[in-house]
Each structure stands twice: as C-alpha cells, then as structure tokens.
Amino acid sequence: MCGIFGIFNVEHAEKYAFYGIYALQHRGQESVGIAVSDYERLRVVKKPGLVLEALTAKDMEHLKGSIAIAHVRYSTSGDSTEINAQPLIRETSLGQVALVHNGNLVNYKTLRSSLQEKGFNFYHTSDSELFLALLDAGEYVPEHIKVHPEDAKIMPKVFYALHQVKGAYSLIYMFKDRLIVARDPYGFRPLLIGRSKNAILFASESCAFDILGAELWREVKPGEVIVVDKKGMRTYQLFRQEKKAMCIFEFVYFSKPEVFLFGDWAYRVRKAMGMALAKEDDVDADIVVPVPDSGVVPAIGYSQEKGIPLEFGIIRNHYIGRSFIEPTQELRNIKVLMKLNPNRAVLEGKRVIVIDDSLVRGTTSKKIVSMLRKAGAKEIHLRIASPPVIGPCYYGIDTPTKEELIASRLSIEDIRQFIGADSLRYLSLEGLKSCVKNPQDFCDACFSGVYPVEYEDKALRMR
Ligand code: SF4
Incomplete structure (x- = not known):
C-alpha cells in the first residue's frame, strides 16, 4: 500500500x-x-x-x-x-x-x-x-x-x-x-x-x-x-x-472514491457493492448510517436500493494529527472516539443499519457499536460491503497476519457477539465479484484464500 x-x-x-x-x-x-x-x-x-x-x-x-x-x-x-x-x-x-x-x-x-x-x-x-x-x-x-x-x-x-x-x-x-x-x-x-x-x-x-x-x-x-x-x-x-490479478481491495477500501483505475470508476464499483449487499439482506430499519469515510459510498448504494434514508449518524473529525500508541485499553478507546463521534440527533430511539467497507480485526467495529448504543440507537445491524477477510495479502497491502484476522478465527455469529451488534452480515464473494467488470481478472485471495501467485515465505511480510 x-x-x-x-x-x-x-x-x-x-x-x-x-x-x-x-x-x-x-x-x-x-x-x-x-x-x-x-x-x-x-x-x-x-x-x-x-x-x-x-x-x-x-x-x-x-x-x-x-x-x-x-x-x-x-x-x-x-x-x-x-x-x-x-x-x-x-x-x-x-x-x-x-x-x-x-x-x-x-x-x-x-x-x-x-x-x-x-x-x-x-x-x-x-x-x-x-x-x-x-x-x-x-x-x-x-x-x-x-x-x-x-x-x-x-x-x-x-x-x-x-x-x-x-x-x-x-x-x-x-x-x-x-x-x-x-x-x-x-x-x-x-x-x-x-x-x-x-x-x-x-x-x-x-x-x-x-x-x-x-x-x-x-x-x-x-x-x-x-x-x-x-x-x-x-x-x-x-x-x-x-x-x-488486479487487487479487488483497491475498490473496497484503498483508492479514493472519485478515481478511475482497473478500467472502472471506484465510485461506481463501491456504490454497486452497497446495492449488492442490500439485495442480499432482509433486515428492516429506520436509517442507514455509514462509517466515515470509506463506508459512505456503499451506504449510498445500500440506502438507494433498500429505500431506507441515509443519515450521518457518525461524524468524523478530520483534524486528527499524530496520535500516540496508547498503553491502556481505556486510552485506546479514546483514540477511536477522537476520530468518530455519534450524532445523537439522528440516532436516538432508531433501528440503525451501519455500513462499513470491510471488517479486519473487529476492534474498531466493537467500539463503534458500543458508541452508537450509548448514543441511544435502539437496534444496531452491522453490514459489511465486502466478504470476511480470511487471509493476509502477500502482494503489497498491509493486512494483519492470519491470526489477527477475526474472520479466520471466529464464525460470523461469534464475531457478532464479540462486536455486540444485534445482527451482522457481509457481502458474499459472488456479490462482490458481480460489482466489477471482468471478475476473472481480479485477485480476491484475502477473501477467497485462492492466491494467484505462490509466495515464498510467510515471514516475507514482516509487519
Ligand atoms: S490478497 Fe487481497 S489485498 Fe492482496 S492483492 Fe489480493 S485482493 Fe488485494
């Protein structure tokens, strides 16, 4: 990256x-x-x-x-x-x-x-x-x-x-x-x-x-x-x-939404991911809330497909400078809350569908869910606009090791319990592939476990 x-x-x-x-x-x-x-x-x-x-x-x-x-x-x-x-x-x-x-x-x-x-x-x-x-x-x-x-x-x-x-x-x-x-x-x-x-x-x-x-x-x-x-x-x-084997994660998260790459517009693909997720989903709720910034475009697609209004229930602070590696859990929690703040005006008493682009370790999602509950959300349904990340990347993206990837260790129900959401659903791999032109030309190894190029040594990824 x-x-x-x-x-x-x-x-x-x-x-x-x-x-x-x-x-x-x-x-x-x-x-x-x-x-x-x-x-x-x-x-x-x-x-x-x-x-x-x-x-x-x-x-x-x-x-x-x-x-x-x-x-x-x-x-x-x-x-x-x-x-x-x-x-x-x-x-x-x-x-x-x-x-x-x-x-x-x-x-x-x-x-x-x-x-x-x-x-x-x-x-x-x-x-x-x-x-x-x-x-x-x-x-x-x-x-x-x-x-x-x-x-x-x-x-x-x-x-x-x-x-x-x-x-x-x-x-x-x-x-x-x-x-x-x-x-x-x-x-x-x-x-x-x-x-x-x-x-x-x-x-x-x-x-x-x-x-x-x-x-x-x-x-x-x-x-x-x-x-x-x-x-x-x-x-x-x-x-x-x-x-x-073009990296499909570039569309999920890395690239900016307004850019053109891999023969397509990132915005179009990311919005399609939200729409595909909505088509696979049967939950009912009052509002759709994106996790800013990378959840915003899929949330627009999800909201339009479902006909449920989009609201900015989480506001991002754009003025975060350098932060320290904090020694205690309490201080680490403050770090997440520095970045994201709940918007009580739209959350109180509402059944909320929260859209994020991906779920990697699960620790940030857990903090977001607890923050939204404290802010008065009645139900929290976490929706992820990509499939579970089950393997690390050997091709230039700094994903954590396999042990740190929550979906490589826990079932979806166990992840839901860990995060504390009322329900949890991911976009299927087929759903993700349906959003890009020529899906056979993409690498999806971190979602599918099928690696297009053999890697020599796991220790290669030193971080
Ligand atoms: S493994 Fe995942 S992050 Fe790495 S290139 Fe393939 S799709 Fe991209």
Whole structure:
C-alpha cells in the first residue's frame, strides 16, 4: 500500500511531484520522498511523516529539475524505518538510478541471497532495492521484443530485472534523462498515464492528475514497460500473460472514491457493492448510517436500493494529527472516539443499519457499536460491503497476519457477539465479484484464500 508518482518534461518538476504525491497521501502516511533529475544528476529528499508536514521549503530548494518521481510509503516488506523510505537511489553501471515501487515481491529472499552470494551489497531491508541491484546482474531480451536503438543499452538490463522478480509491482525508474515505468504481468497494483501540454505523468490513481490539471490518458497495461525521454514515448509488452490479478481491495477500501483505475470508476464499483449487499439482506430499519469515510459510498448504494434514508449518524473529525500508541485499553478507546463521534440527533430511539467497507480485526467495529448504543440507537445491524477477510495479502497491502484476522478465527455469529451488534452480515464473494467488470481478472485471495501467485515465505511480510 504505497502511492507513486512520476513526471517528465516540465519546469519545476519537483513542485508537480510535491502536489501529485500529496493527492496520493491516503495510500501511505509513514514517509514521503521526491527525487529529481536536471539531466546531469539525481537528487533525493526523504522524510518520515505526511507530505505537507514533512517536506519543508528548504527541502524543496534542494530539488530542482524537469524530471521527478515521488512516493508515499506504508511499509509492507522490510521494517518501517526511514532507511526504507523511497525513492531509493543507487549507483549502477548505467549511472545513478532512482526507483519508486508499489507492491510486494514474493521471491525476495531467494533473489536477495543469490545476489549477495554473487557479491552484491544491499543497503536497505525492503524488497524494492532488488529492482535496482538486478540492473547489474544480467541482460535479457525476449524473442518477441525488438528493442528500439535509443534503448539498446538500458532495456536488456531492465527486462532482465523484471524477468527475475515475482509478485506485485507498479514502479518507476528514473535515470538522469528518462523515466521507465512497469507494471507486473498480473496487474496487481494500479498505474495510470496522464498528459498535460508537453509533460507525461504517471500515478497510482487518477486524482494526482486532477490536482495538476492534467488529463487521464490511459492505464499502463499489465506486463507493459514504457520509456519516456526527449525523443518521445516507447512501449514494450514484455509479458503476454492471459491471467490477470488486479487487487479487488483497491475498490473496497484503498483508492479514493472519485478515481478511475482497473478500467472502472471506484465510485461506481463501491456504490454497486452497497446495492449488492442490500439485495442480499432482509433486515428492516429506520436509517442507514455509514462509517466515515470509506463506508459512505456503499451506504449510498445500500440506502438507494433498500429505500431506507441515509443519515450521518457518525461524524468524523478530520483534524486528527499524530496520535500516540496508547498503553491502556481505556486510552485506546479514546483514540477511536477522537476520530468518530455519534450524532445523537439522528440516532436516538432508531433501528440503525451501519455500513462499513470491510471488517479486519473487529476492534474498531466493537467500539463503534458500543458508541452508537450509548448514543441511544435502539437496534444496531452491522453490514459489511465486502466478504470476511480470511487471509493476509502477500502482494503489497498491509493486512494483519492470519491470526489477527477475526474472520479466520471466529464464525460470523461469534464475531457478532464479540462486536455486540444485534445482527451482522457481509457481502458474499459472488456479490462482490458481480460489482466489477471482468471478475476473472481480479485477485480476491484475502477473501477467497485462492492466491494467484505462490509466495515464498510467510515471514516475507514482516509487519
Ligand atoms: S490478497 Fe487481497 S489485498 Fe492482496 S492483492 Fe489480493 S485482493 Fe488485494
């Protein structure tokens, strides 16, 4: 769960990168970084924290160029220390190369050990560094690819690197005079192309183009590698694989509702999830109440399908800054209540259907139910607009370990009792699949337990 951004051929690329990555802040809050090139050399700044708070005017002064990449991180592989913040930068035989990566590699350990045996040094503990190290490990051009003369030096090394790794990646390499972007053959993570005047942009979600006044051009295709330099844009379909595995959880929770990704609008899919949930449900109530923010769009769909009015019975405080890891349960409860406040005006004496996007550990839902009861709700029916999460993700989303996932341990009735709701219902897996176009092209492993790519070692997910 990270956000990546890249821009080629614009004056003050660093400023565009700053605003572009800010638009992707929801994809990672742990660290932010920007790297720029002025065609001579690469410069990078990385800081822990949120974009607006972490990067100072002085940091930005250090960055000047017309090519830039940026990253917001929520660690999934490697520890979460500053050393793993991206962009990563490495001196290679091709010169300085910087990298931003969203995803998770499933053969990280084997690849890293075999490169170490060959004398390669690693300076970070995240899987992303492999993409840089592998540039000096070999060359490969598949038979179906004809490399453009402009790319003769670089692309065989890039193709070799991408042929070695397995798993999920949407990435951008920055060389001093070009960007190279790639998406894994399954297309796990999104990556889109935008354009504005003479500039080409890349981003995890289309909202990064909106904020910069650029237009959405198209998605990078699964298995596609694109080079952008002063001569133009060249594209290679490196992998020609039938099977796709785009992450359905991006629609359930991660992406912002207004964005386009995986060939669809997140808002349309999320609203359809609420409608499908309503069709599967037979409970009657006075009001539908979303858990803000991610429950809002499915709640609109549910409310419209059922004809039960939508009310904002839970209000979110948008001014939560950093909070501490609290030592006691009582203090942890305060933390949830800081974020969400009950709206007694609509809750008192009402039978309430509460809609949330997903239920992972169950601890937040338990606090919400108890909060709504104290605020006077007569009945509380919790509805989840996705199926039970029964397995962890090995492809770049920071879901908890299997033991921490409540649905991997307890039956739905036991979960209901733990949470304290009057009833609990999830959207079925079939219902979820019915909301996306081409459901066979999606990964739903954390709901179904069917993993599209074998993972090497469970310890890979260090968090
Ligand atoms: S396992 Fe779940 S979160 Fe991970 S890629 Fe698949 S659908 Fe997405």
